[in-house]
Amino acid sequence: MWRRVASLSSSISSYSTSFVAQTASRLNTWESLTTGIAQQAKGFIAPKEKTPFITFVLGGPGSGKGTQCVKIVETFGFTHLSAGDLLRREIASDSADGAMILNTIREGKIVPSQVTVRLIQKEMESSDNDKFIIDGFPRTEENRVSFEQFIGVEPKVVLFFDCPEEEMVKRLLNRNQGRVDDNLETIKTRLKVFEALSLPVINYYSQRGNLYTIRAKGTEDEIFEQVRPIFTTFDVCQRAVE
Ligand SMILES: Nc1ncnc2c1ncn2[C@@H]1O[C@H](COP(=O)(O)OP(=O)(O)OP(=O)(O)O)[C@@H](O)[C@H]1O
Numbered sequence: 149m150w151r152r153v154a155s156l157s158s159s160i161s162s163y164s165t166s167f168v169a170q171t172a173s174r175l176n177t178w179e180s181l182t183t184g185i186a187q188q189a190k191g192f193i194a195p196k197e198k199t200p201f202i203t204f205v206l207g208g209p210g211s212g213k214g215t216q217c218v219k220i221v222e223t224f225g226f227t228h229l230s231a232g233d234l235l236r237r238e239i240a241s242d243s244a245d246g247a248m249i250l251n252t253i254r255e256g257k258i259v260p261s262q263v264t265v266r267l268i269q270k271e272m273e274s275s276d277n278d279k280f281i282i283d284g285f286p287r288t289e290e291n292r293v294s295f296e297q298f299i300g301v302e303p304k305v306v307l308f309f310d311c312p313e314e315e316m317v318k319r320l321l322n323r324n325q326g327r328v329d330d331n332l333e334t335i336k337t338r339l340k341v342f343e344a345l346s347l348p349v350i351n352y353y354s355q356r357g358n359l360y361t362i363r364a365k366g367t368e369d370e371i372f373e374q375v376r377p378i379f380t381t382f383d384v385c386q387r388a389v390e
């Protein structure tokens with residue numbers, strides 16, 4: 149199991165952002181408890197500090213992020229964390245934030261960072277894996293900064309599924325999964341939000357040098373053949389392939 153030295157989940161809701169941010173930066177360390185505690189007790193080596201391998205998957209609505217994440221998980225052994233799915237799970241579980249999240253998704257707008265980051269953090273902490281593919285996040289610069297402050301890890305890989313707008317609209321209107329946001333009015337807002345708030349995040353990672361742009365039109369397999377070589381270059385991704 150991966151966890152931070154101290155959990156910030158409860159702090160996020162009860163303290164001011166600046167306090168939490170300061171605390172977060174002081175606790176910017178990860179440790180492996182499962183191996184660490186047992187080995188210490190037997191007099192083995194000290195717990196190994198290890199940073200999780202994080203991939204962010206970005207792209208407009210309907211660009212095929214979720215579809216490609218399934219293939220990446222199968223091939224390279226990542227744990228898939230879809231920010232949208234985590235938010236929809238909150239709605240379904242009748243949580244305190246459920247109504248606010250539902251309204252925000254229905255309008256095609258963005259849920260406050262602290263809510264989304266807390267959900268992602270919880271999933272990461274309860275996972276045995278050290279490779280996470282985070283789908284549909286960060287959607288704004290504020291999301292990005294918030295993740296870096298609270299989780300304290302930068303992504304190794306950022307995938308951008310670059311898809312023509314008319315193709316995305318066509319896919320969404322044919323998706324048929326009963327999503328409240330798959331209607332033309334909300335899709336128009338989601339496209340505007342993507343351009344205004346998400347493109348700056350993509351530009352940020354482009355400048356950092358860890359952005360990989362995928363031409364996201366074509367068959368699912370053709371698109372995955374652009375994705376595959378990006379991961380095969382990383383040692384940590386070889387384990388799942390062997
Ligand atoms: N290469 C493709 N060609 C045609 N249809 C596709 C392709 N990839 C995905 N689809 C279909 O398009 C729809 C949207 O795909 P998907 O849900 O993966 O997109 P997304 O980027 O995760 O969208 P959202 O941001 O709304 O969650 C789905 O019905 C999916 O089956």
Ligand SMILES: O=c1ccn([C@@H]2O[C@H](COP(=O)(O)O)[C@@H](O)[C@H]2O)c(=O)[nH]1
Binds near residue numbers: 254258264285287338
């Ligand atoms: O980080 C996030 C991710 C998602 N949202 C909201 O959810 C919907 C649907 O997300 P998908 O990734 O398309 O499943 C999105 O339009 C936002 O309203 C969010 O606020 N923050």
Ligand SMILES: [Mg+2]
Binds near residue numbers: 214230232284
């Ligand atoms: Mg999706």
